[in-house]
Amino acid sequence: MILRVVKPGPFTTVQDFGRYGYQDVGVPVCGAMDTFALAVGNAMLGNEIGRALSPGAAALEATIRGPEIAVESGSGCVVAAGGDLGLRVNGTPVDSFVCKRVERGDVLSFVPGTPGENARRSARTLLCVSGGIDVPLVMGSRSTYARASLGGVEGRALRAGDRLTTGEPDLLWELSDGFALEESNAPLGKALVESSLHRRTLDVVMGMQCDRFTEKAIETFFGSPYTVSADSDRMGIRFIGKAVEHRGGADIVSDAICAGAVQIPGNGMPVAMAADRQTTGGYTKIGALAPHSVSALAYLSPGDEIRFVRASRERGVEELRERMRALEQIIMARTRFRARPRVPRVVAARGPKILRVRVLGRDYDVVWEEVF
Secondary structure, three states: OEEEEEEOOOOOEEEOOOOOOOHHHOOOOOOOOOHHHHHHHHHHHOOOOOEOOEOOOOEEEEEOOOOEEEEEEOEEEEEEEEOOOOEEEOOEEOOOOEOEEEEOOOEEEEOOOOOOOOOOOOOEEEEEEOOOEOOOOEOOEOOOEHHHOEOOEOOEOOOOOOEEEEOOOOOOHHHHOOOEOOOOOOHHHHHHHHHHHHOOEEEEEEOOOHHHEOHHHHHHHHHOOEEEOOOOOOOEEEEEOOOOOEOOOOEEEEEEOOOOEEEOOOOOOOEEEOOOOOOEEEEOEEEEEOHHHHHHHHHOOOOOEEEEEEEOHHHHHHHHHHHHHHHHHHHHHHHHHHHOOOOOEEOOOOOOEEEEEEEOOEEEEEEEOOOO
C-alpha cells in the first residue's frame, strides 16, 4: 500500500522493536514505547514480530491524538495496538486489537471519544499495517530518534503530505480481516494487554544503587503516591510526589541505563527511563521496572497517579515468559481464525448449484449437486 498523511497528529513517528547493538557508541535503542503491544499487533497481522537484534515490522506510534491517513493505492489490514485513541475507518469506529481491511480510497482517522465513552483513555497507540511501514533501515532499525534526526521518515515526526509505503504482506493477510484479540481465543494475550493499559501500580525490582538510599527513602518510595509530570516524554516518565532521600548524594559514575530503570536525581523525584533513554546516566537508580510495568509507561498521561510496588527478579523473568506464551496463543488463534470454515454464497438456487468461493483473494465458481 501507499499511505498519504493528511494530518500528522501531535507526534506520530515510525517505530519498530528498537535499534540494538549501538549503545556503546551512544546511540539509544528507541523503538516503540510498548514493544509487547507492537509484537501483538504484528502477530495478529502475520508480520515479523521483532525482538532484540531483529526489529520486526515497523508501525506508526501516535501520541495523545492520532493522525489522519488516506490509502492512495493497494490494500491491506490494519490494527490499532495499544491505547484507545478512537480509530475510525471512513468514519466507522474500529476497536483496538481488531484487524480491519482497508483499500484504495479509505481514510483512517482518530477521533477522541466523549467523556465516559472509554473506561480508560491512553496517551499512545500503535497503528500496525500488513507488511509494516517500509522506510530505510538505519543501523538495523526503522525506529525514529527525533533528538538526533535518525531513522523513520527523515528522522522526524510525520508531516502532512508524507507518503509511506508498506512492505510485503503475509501471503494470507486477507484472511485476517475481522480477527480480534479476545479472551476466548487468546486469554493470556488479552489479559496482558489490559494489564498494561489499565495499570496503576508499577512493579520495581530493587537493585542498581539501592544501597545509596536510606530506609526512610525506600519506605517513602514504596509508600507514597506519585503523579505523572507534564515534562514526561519518550526519553523518560517523570513523577512528582514525596522526595526520596539519598545516602551520600545523587551522583554516581555514569553507567548503563536499561529500559525501565528508575533514576532518583538530586531533587528526589523518580524518573522511569523509557524508549528514547540515554545509553548511560550519572544519577542513582533505586531499581528497574518489571516488563509489564515498562509497557505501562506508554499509556500514562500527565496527572495520572501511580504507586511503586516492590517486585522480585523472579517475577520479572516470569513476565517475559508470559509474553512468549501469550504471543504463541495469538499466533495459534490467528491460524484458527484463518482456517475457519466459510459459508460460500449460493449463486443458483435450483438444479445444479453454483458456489462462489474466494481463495487467496480470487473468486472461483464451483458447480455442485446432491446425488442420492
